[in-house]
Amino acid sequence: MILITCPHCGPRQESEFTYGGDGANARPAAPEDVDDAAWIDYLHLRDNHKGPHDELWQHVQGCRRWLQVRRDVVTHQVISCHVLSADIADLADSADMVEGER
Numbered sequence: 519m520i521l522i523t524c525p526h527c528g529p530r531q532e533s534e535f536t537y538g539g540d541g542a543n544a545r546p547a548a549p550e551d552v553d554d555a556a557w558i559d560y561l562h563l564r565d566n567h568k569g570p571h572d573e574l575w576q577h578v579q580g581c582r583r584w585l586q587v588r589r590d591v592v593t594h595q596v597i598s599c600h601v602l603s604a605d606i607a608d609l610a611d612s613a614d615m616v617e618g619e620r
């Protein structure tokens with residue numbers, strides 16, 4: 519079990535959250551200027567790090583805020599958890615950024 523400490527709600531079980539994808543995968547600033555290979559890399563290719571990893575999670579059964587969670591993927595220990603800024607959270611609310619809801 520992963521215990522995530524939401525900055526607004528306190529410590530909660532992972533089951534209250536929805537995983538939103540890789541938090542380190544930055545969208546190109548000008549998508550119309552990147553070639554197909556770079557776009558495919560952004561959309562589909564992920565690094566498989568061992569150790570600390572930045573992830574997006576939404577507290578769907580709590581405050582519904584989007585969070586940037588740094589988690590060790592080996593031990594599942596949550597290292598840090600911060601609320602995303604409003605502009606990034608708006609992007610995260612778009613269906614194409616949320617994995618597993620299709």
Ligand SMILES: [Zn+2]
Pocket residue numbers: 524525526527528577580581582583
């Ligand atoms: Zn919360």
